[in-house]
Amino acid sequence: MATLCENEKTWKVHLLLSVLFALVPTAWSVIHNMAIPQGLDDCFTRYARKTSIRHTVGQSINWICVHQFMWQQNGMHKWFNYNVTSNTNVWYSRLLVFPNRRSLTNTGTGRVRKEIRMMSDFERQKFFTAIQMLKADKSIHPNKYDSLAALHQGITETAAHGGPNFLGWHRVFLIMFENALREKIPDVTLPYWDSTIDEAMANSVASAIWSDRFLGNGNGLVTNGPFADWMTPAGPLIRNIANTGQLFRRNVIQNILTRKRLSEITEPHAFTQFNLEFHHGEVHMWVDGQMGELTTAAMDPVFFLHHAYIDYVWEKFRAQQRLNGIDPARDYPSVVNHTLHLPTAMLGLGNFRNIDSFSEYIVKGIYKYDETPSCSAFNRNCGSPYLQCMNKNSEWICVSIDQAHMPPMHPRRPRIGPNTMQNSRPAVVPQMGRNMLMSVRRDKVNPMGFEIFNVPSPTMPQHNQIPQMNANMPRIRGTGSDVNRMIQGMIQNKVQNSMLPPTHSPTMSSQETCPVIPVNRPYQNSFNINGVSDMRLWVYLPVDVVYRRPPEYERYNAFPVMNGRPMKQTDIYEPDAYKSLKAPLATGRPASYASCNTGQFGAGAVFIQSNGINYVGTYKEYAIVDHRQAISSSTAFVAIKDPGYGATDVMLSAYDSCGRICRPYCKIPNSQKGESQPCSGLLRVTSTYPKLYAKDYGEAVFNTWNLRKNCPQKDGGQVYMTFYCDYEEDWPMPGIVPVVVPTPPPMPILLIPRPQPQSTESTCEIGNGCVLPGECRFCFVGTVQKCEKSCDQYARCVYGQYIPEKCPPGTMYDAAQHLCIPGTCSDETEIKHKSLVVDTDL
Template structure:
């Protein structure tokens, strides 16, 4: 009997080990709660919310927790500050535009010479060690939460990065005086079926996009966070033209900035998705500036910001004074110091920058009449009968040298044509102008008739498709095939590629483009400002931009690896990490229900796939349709990825791994090994998050102390170095720890007791992290789940009144849980720099900024310092280290 009891006790101890569940930090839950009020996982991709909130939390927490950052000397910081203009007196009147402005262009609109100069200037900054560690590294070190806490999470996001870009641009111009920072308009890549094949990620532009950057102008770079790494296209999304138009058409700054902007109009929120799409150093705010693509991305953000400001003026709004009154952090207030060259936040909105220093060349556009995007690396294509400029992809990169020569030849032809036109125009300019105008009008009329006819044909096809969608009969199928053949012939005669209509809503058949070497495009000579545009185009004949085929699968192969930086607190070393096994239980997505595997009954084939969920299956496994990334597509094999990321709470470091799952099966199970900071360096507090390749969040389940089986949890836990260990010091140790290999010829046995956390990917339409109110009598508590226990009372908390309410993160208030008045603040018992803010019936724990304490009478943080008492409760109950 004693042996049985000891065995049960040992089993219980091994299940829980030295990994224990902890509540999410109050600041993180605060962000989750705020976004749960703004949107939901049906309208917004869950992973985009999770990554944005955690990035914002760690940006501020790194300073509050005193985490090590990337070193920058006082001399380097002073040098960086000297690159900026002198402090600006904020004027309300618009300044005159200087005639000698720098012009920032889209990256692909640079000439080869201009692009080479930009690359050379960046390389020279990286090589210059007169400012330690290098000029480039000194500038990139400024973009971290330890130094610039107000650069993210509020309206100063736009002003700070505008000033930061000028600092970088001025540094470049000390090396190559003619250089400006180009911008990367990712809306030119987003329409591609596979944006990872954009020509941007070739040797002539930014270098490779997968793994360590070992090609291109930045090949072999060693950054302050280790080798330069990218993992493009595996999470996040690029800018969308519709979203940018929505932002530009807004008229108030509060409508496009945090914390007031709707999710789909928040420029900061949307910009974060591009960071995730590039990943590697770009995936973390503290290391993003280590990759040169950071500057190009933020230059485009600034370009959109400038278009928005121009729109404000059309409505009579002064963009230099339209700063939001309500901000969620005092450091984002208009008059708060920006932290750059003595500027205030409001100074980042001064007109001086775009009237005296730089302006933007408009993003490339094209039309049926003028189908030239002004670059051999861009193509004018038709998408839904709307011509637009789209990037060339690298499958055509082998033709770049040919294209460049052809572009030069066309330029020579254009110059010859210019001379001929000048001679002819001396006597017959008006007559030629009239003839060309009539010809263009006739061509445009003909094109409009063609487009109208094709639109009518597509409408007819939709009607036929919809009418026969549920009719599997042979006559119906033959009728639809006949219509498709007629449409294909009709489009081919007019120079278009036919994109078949998909009535089930295939996302890439109608909207995504694939530009590859199989498409023969007609090159036009560059536009010459000295020659009338209609005369230049008249000599070229009728041009019809091609529509692009959709025969390429856009999904990234499951064999495509993922490269981590292995960086913790500014140091990259795999020996700082340990591996924890994670189980993934994956439920088939609701959109996957046919794999051409049909049952046969009495010799006859049935119409319904055997994998199609029947009624009984739907009852026990209900699914919803949470939002997914726009590039989300299926693998032809039926395999998919579930990513699991670990993000440090008391350290700066992120690790990501993925498990391969089977879309065909109703339920599939996979395992992965995710790294966290080694507890030998101190107890590790970490947040685990899982999502599929479409960005749909999975539900975390943990083994909680005293509770059998797996229970819903927050995904946050603490790992210590005590025994028994539930991790491996390396990947191999983690595998042998999870699997029992008793004999050479025996089948390995999984040791389920060594799995502490698992994720259920079930496509629920609810946010998986704990933001629900506590049980009856506990009031609204957004900081902890019902299962999470608060720390025991100590110090000043021990004298808490009976009506005290635990509001999470070690904060206890005396007013009771049921007396939460919106907009009211409550001091935490025994604390001097923590308080609870009531928002919409929920308590949110807040910590005052450095060198401030909470003043109960004023209800806000004021200048002051907490008593240096090591016995105080706030040094005991929260183990920040």
């Protein structure tokens, strides 16, 4: 009887709580949509004025704006805290001491940075060993590698991102890292990773760079290679390659090298197609894991190789500046977007100022770069057994081999062979004996139909099967010669092991040629908040995704049949085949990543991502969507910081596997039908009742779906946010409208006016045949005008005067968007008409 009374009492309490919750004036009080913070809004607006999502991938814009904003926020609030001790500061100072140039006069440049696949096996293993020795050295807390990586967390509020000093700060940082490596092994030099070599592959995921011989696996927890099972201050080392973003493309690098001034390739004034920092972020996204977040990126050694390539591109840019009579050391932009980016501001590394990082002193006599590998129709030797020469789009280029064709490793030191490379670059040819001859053979089988030429590996003697050695290198102590002998022994063991059949995970198979995200590929999150990796600090929100059929998915081979005949002009799901669907479901073609290939598959992924705004932490999940259907929907669960530790400010975003942004919609408070309206995607989530989040994934599913019935039904009241992937071409952020006519920027922080001579005519000729309307006069830095009577010329204001520029071949200048777009001069009439229409609307 007592039990029945207790049950009745409990039932009454539950009923009372239900009535109280029913009387709450708004069912959404636990979650509030917020306005975008000023700094983040400024970045979105700046990109809206420079480009459109028809020309620039929306997720790339979202990534760079959110991460630049969070970099600054972390610098101010120090959420990801790292205590720098006096011993650490002394060590940092020692790493900023450059070598004595007098000792290099007889030997030339002391350090030659190579593309990592151009290193010999011996050189590469020494490089990896030096990194492992830094990681194992705990004389600096927590260890020397992690304490150096901590400098890239924004903790010193430096100008490392979001402005013109992006290149200079990282140049000094790379030298510090290289000096730290040389404390362990004196002749180690930092290599660079040219990701264009992998981007040109049919399947970049299968590249040799992600094998245990190079950087280790890229699919989830890093469990093989030189950094296997690494623990970082942001949890276990993780990569999720090729889920989003893209590697550097050859045409992107070529575009950047067409510019003359640093302001044209850096934030905040560079157009996106020439913006080196913008494109560098796409590679961070492609690697993902720790690399995917600016505050944790340096915890993965891939970071240093990636930024060494960016430094290589900058050095090529500086060489061209010298040929054009421009002094790279003085070409610091006169307009900056933050006081930290002023040329006289402190760099944050030692006693350097920002302008000091542009000095020739930092590079000359200390290091130089070997050219990136190349080949030609007459010389198809890329100089490395890990590269092959491919004819792609009528151009001979070097691309990476895949993991299924890895050659044996060479246990001996390399000897410099004859000059077999184009542009007079010595080829590093590993040799097994004095009489070994190098030859070139044509591969008979190539699934892509390209002509590929390899440098064959020498025939190795057969060995008995030997268990593979632990990928984690041992901690090595001793002299340089001791280290060298141990590394040679390690390489000898790997030569024996290399004779074993290679093992590959299904997602890394060389047969996988499609860059679209497989629907069964796992995504590994770090569950890290402010430096603590623990999933108990997170809660889960349900999110709906409404997905329109992608525009490039043109045919699903299920045809209607009429009068006994199949009608093959369209398929039964095609919206354009129905009058009721054609107009409301018309799609545009927003820009997508080069690897986008959704047109061939019936299912795809939409990623939902949470980025902390008042904490450092990111979580990513994806929902499976149906490409065939005119409209499909799916539900995913994304994690955010637990509001029980204080209100959570978080930005939710969604994008498909091609990088096209989806539009956020939030529930309208007190809506009887549960209608939604466009919102910013930035939420404040509190711990007040009724809670619309769950402590774990299982509870989130249980709360969202009524599992008490035979057929589970979804409770729409639990879902606050919906993303609509509609493939429209207008800007996806609410309240931000692309500006087609540039507004004058604020007065320059540092500007010496250089007024042009007054002209009596109504036009101004500035050289190279470029004539501007109106009199020659002082201009605002960053403004752009189209040259009269020309379809591919424009003028950019630099140091108060206009400088003529020309679009790359095959493109013309669109005055309405202020972009070089594909086209020829024959399209000039259409562009002029478009510009007139826009001006009339304004």
